[in-house]
Each structure stands twice: as structure tokens, then as C-alpha cells.
Amino acid sequence: MSAARLLIRASALALVTLLAACAGGGKPKPEPLEALTPKIAATVAWTQRVDGVQFPLTVAATKGQFTVAGNDGTVMALDADSGREIWRGTAGAKLSAGVGSDGRYAAVVTRDGELVVFDQGQVKWRKPMGGRVTTAPLVAGERVFVLGVDRGVQAFDVLDGRKLWVLQRPGDPLTLAQSGVLAAFKDTLIVGQGPRMAGVDPLRGTVRWDVAVGSPRGANEIERLADLVGPPVRNGDMVCARSFQAAVGCVNAERGLLGWSRNGGGTDAIGGDAQFLFGGDASDRLTAWKAESGETAWSSDKLLYRTLSAPAVFNKSVVFGDEDGTLHWLNRETGEAQLRSTTDGGPISVQPVVSGTTMLVVTRKGGLFAFRQ
Template structure:
């Protein structure tokens, strides 16, 4: 069975290596300290509209937006739905075990996976079925077409009937020696199920799991398991039939899902996913540099060093901004045009690992301590 290698452990390993290199060149590691942010530019009018509290979030939570609601979960096993306009809790249901992955939702069915490797599906606020899984899961299930799809840590993909819980099919690929304890890619583009399997983006027939196309974005290299670790991480940018993704610490690239072919790929050393618009794709490198690439060909457009070493979340494109959370609970708004700061907001001071989302003109941010914040334009 593959060993699970957490992003935090990898970050610590990379940081130790970086510190060793810097120590050999200088007597100080001040270069690793975040720069002072200075005064808040406050060029955008944004206010805290509401806040709520759930249990701490110590797993790779993916907040699911359906209309004006958001579905989320906490490590204690609670799954809940909030009205993004007011922060009101619409329902809250315990699933009886700590949660490892979630939330998947189509607005009718909601799905999570527990740390006991059990897939749990709810209809609104009622648990309707459970299914035992043979592997750990760190990616939110995908609920689509009256099916629930699950991406396992062992590179397996399985499909279940959303009504009954009957297992429809399972496809297995050879696993690597190490896999990330981090959410991966699992989505639908048209009638194709798209999954990240190691360093490959794979299109599958959702009816039987057969491979339709297979595109390599990164290949294992190096002499040991850590150096050879490749995986596609959660957070992607989709425009029509084009999807852009990140391979952990190795590359970013875009794929044409109709042709099943890479449009471009470029070396990049980040650990969190991407977002984008019709012209550009935005991402965060491992040292906190924020980059924009031209969507058509991957050429760099701008780079911002202002948030280096702040351990940033994956970005969200919102209006004329790129929004990111950091390890101190700050929410940063950068200009999509050139990366200059527009404003920043405070939460509860704990890290923001969950990618921010937007629903009903409300920016929703979740912190590690379980703070849930709704920010709206003034």
C-alpha cells in the first residue's frame, strides 16, 4: 500500500533543505521571513457581513457552492449547509465519525468520506446510505448525474448510485510508493469524468470508468520516492472545454478535454491549485510568489513577491481581484491586472488552508479553527 505523505511534511522537508542552502551562503535566514505588509491600501470596499463557528478543520475541506448556499464540514463529523447571504445555518447533520474528505454536492445529495474510510451520502439533512471503501480518501466526492464518484488515495476511481448506494464500477491504476495527503482533481467536463491520477489528467466514461483520453502533465523523476512523487492537486481553472491544473511542485498546464491533448505546460514549483479567467491563469508557488500565466500559451504575465513566505491558500478569482488566505488568517485581494495589493481583511488569526469561494455575491472564507466568514461589497 502506498505511504501517505502530507503536504505539511513535504513543506517542512523542502523548508529544511532551503534553510540548509541559505545557511551555507549566509549566516542568517532572514530571507525566509515575510516582508512587512505596510498599511492596508483599502482600494476595495469590502465588509464583514457575518461570521459563524464550526469545529476545527484539519482535513482538506472543499467548500461546495450550490446557488446561494454553501455546503461544508468540520473534522468532528458535522456536515452543514449555510445561506451565504446571511450566514444562517440551514441544516447541520452529524455523520458519526471524523471527516477525511468532503464536501461533494449537487444541491440534492451531499457526500463526505470519514476517517473510517466510509462514504456517507445525505439527502438534505438526512443520511440515506453508507458504503465501506477499501482505501483512504482525501478528495471530496463528486456528485453528478445521479452518481457519486470517489477518487481514492490508491489511484482508484469508483462510482456509486446516488439513490441506493449500489456500487456501479471501480477502476484501479498502479499506485506510487508515496501519495499526497491532499485533495486531488475529480470533476466533470460535459459527459466526461476527469480525474487526476499521479501526474496525469485522465478523461473517463462515467458509465463504466473506461479511459477516453490520458494526458501526462508531469512524470516521476529522481532517485528516491520523495523526488519521484507526482500528483495533480485540487483547484483548477476551467473555460469551456479547457481545464488548467497544477502538478505538485513540478508543473502547471492546460488540457483540451475534447481532443484529450495538452495545450501547454510549464515548470512551476507550487503545492496548491489554480484559478483563472478567460485570459489568465493564477497560482501560488511554494515560496508564496503569486503568478499569472497567459491562458493561451502559458507565458508569464506578472509575478508578485509581496506575500512570500506567508503560506498561502489556493487563489480565487473574484471581480477584478485574486483572493488568497494566509497562515495568519489574513485575506488578501490582489489586482488581476498586475498583482498589486487592493485590500486585506482579518479573520480569527488561524491559517486559511481552504480555498475561498463566492456565493450570492458573498466571499466565504473558512479558517483552520473553524471560523466561517462572509464578506460582501460595501
């Protein structure tokens, strides 16, 4: 079995193990939805389409625009207010990860392991990565950073594709084929290295600090998978993320110290703001943690087994998508249901993204729905 297939299989088996532990077998039926009288209003401001999303897409929201990508390698930038297409390009192949953008340059990775960088829709350069990538590249400071499934990090000059450095650290026998942590914090590159969060010098590729967010536990290598899942949440000097099936925690990225960590069995990224962090566990039981201390603010089991997406905070709501293409709007302070919105019926597995007054939701069918309140 190839390394890439083993990684994918490990991820799938880990999810199956978690669900079986919760249900004693196959996935239980979703919790019936309670009758709901809408307490807020939200409308679809505009719609667009891409050619489906069957890969771990991260939507980039920068400078009043969304940059998105589809299965067929199409990449496009859309005006966040109107949905107007600003530019469109193609990677020429199906994608395994994407998209990262600084508002001008955008980067994706193909299934063949090729990094493709665009300048306003025109392909600027291509580079083979030499391994599988499932995390969207990070474009920042005139550099493109790529995190491989093997946890290796590569840095390239955004202008000419020149490789600047490689950081390869010892890892575990199995790693997670899911979006990892790769983000910028002031003059530091934040990288997930298994269950640890590392602060890396973006100019040299050297590690400045290294902090454990989760503690792997289990009887075998699959159960001990605890890689950090991205994208992370930044709140001032704190950068917070989930450790796969292990914990949720926050690191002071200025000082390189753990702020707090709480055990938790979830598998998807968290969302949040300056007051709360939000996430679901493997059964879609929702929890809100106080961002400052990690104390539980509220929890809810009213959306169990609905295969929820990672959440987004939008105004006074926290919003989750589900496998039926429904958006669930909850009061961010209490967890009370506020509204349900429909899309095209395709599963929502991509974390909704907010730019200004607009929240963009992407379905696996390729539907793009921009909501406003």
C-alpha cells in the same frame, strides 16, 4: 509503518524538502507586509462556525448555497446570500475529506474510510471505501464518485449506494495525501492519476483519454511526487491544474489534448478565470499565467513564506488567505495589493469559494466568513 502513515509522511517530507531547498534550513520568517492604503472595499456579510477544519476541506458552492463540513463530522448547507442554515447533518465520525454536493445530495468521507451520503441533511446511506480518501467526493448525474489516495476511483448510485464501477490503475510506490483532481466536464469525469489528467466515461469507468500535465523529476520517490492537486479550474473546454512540485498546465478536455504546461514548484491548487490562472510556489512567490497561452502575466514576491492558501478570483481581485487568518486582495491584472482583511486569526488553508456576489472563507478554527464588495 502503515500505508496511510507512509503517504502522510511522504507528503510532509516533500514539503520539508522544498522549503529546505529554498531556505537552506527551517522556514524563513515571512516577508514584512508593506504599508497599504486600501484601494477597494469589502465587508463581512455574515459569519457562521463549524468545529474546526483539520482536514483537506473543499467547500461546495451550488445553486446559491455553500455546503461545508467540520472536524466532528457536522455537514451543513448555508444560503450564500444570508448565511441562513438550510440543513444540518452529521456523519457521526471525524472526517478525512469533504464535502461534495450537487445542491441536494452531499457526501463526505470519514477517517475510518466510510463514505456518507446525505439527502437534505438526513443520512441516506453509508459505504466503506476500503482505503484512505483525502479528496472531496464528486456528486453529479445521480452518482457519487470517490477518488482514493491510491488513485482508485469508485462510482456509486446516489439513491441507494449501489456500486456501479471501479477504476484502479497502476501507480507509483508513493502517492500524495492531498486533495486531488476529481471534476465533471460535460459527459466526462475528469480524474487526476498521478501527474496525468484522465477523461473517464462516468457510466462505465473506462478511460477516454489520458494526458500528462507534469513530468516527475528528482533523485528519490518523494522528490518525484507529481500528483495533480485539486480542485481544478475550468475555462471553457480547458481544465487546468497544478502538478505537485512540478508544473501548472491546462488540458483541452473536449479533445483530450494538452493545451500548455509550465514548470513550477508549487504544492497547492491554483485559481483562475477565463483570462488568468494564479498560484504560489513553495516559497509563496505568486505567479499569474495567461489562461490561453500559459505565458507569465505578472509575478510577486511580496508575500513570501506566509503559508498562503490556494487563491480565489472574486470580481476584479485574486484573493489569498495566510497562516495568520489574513486575506490578501490583489489586482488580478497587475498583482498590486488592494486590501487586507482579517478573520479570527486561524490559518486559512481552505481555498476561498465564490457563489454569486459572496465569497466564503473558512479558517482552521472553524470560522466561516462571507465577504462582499
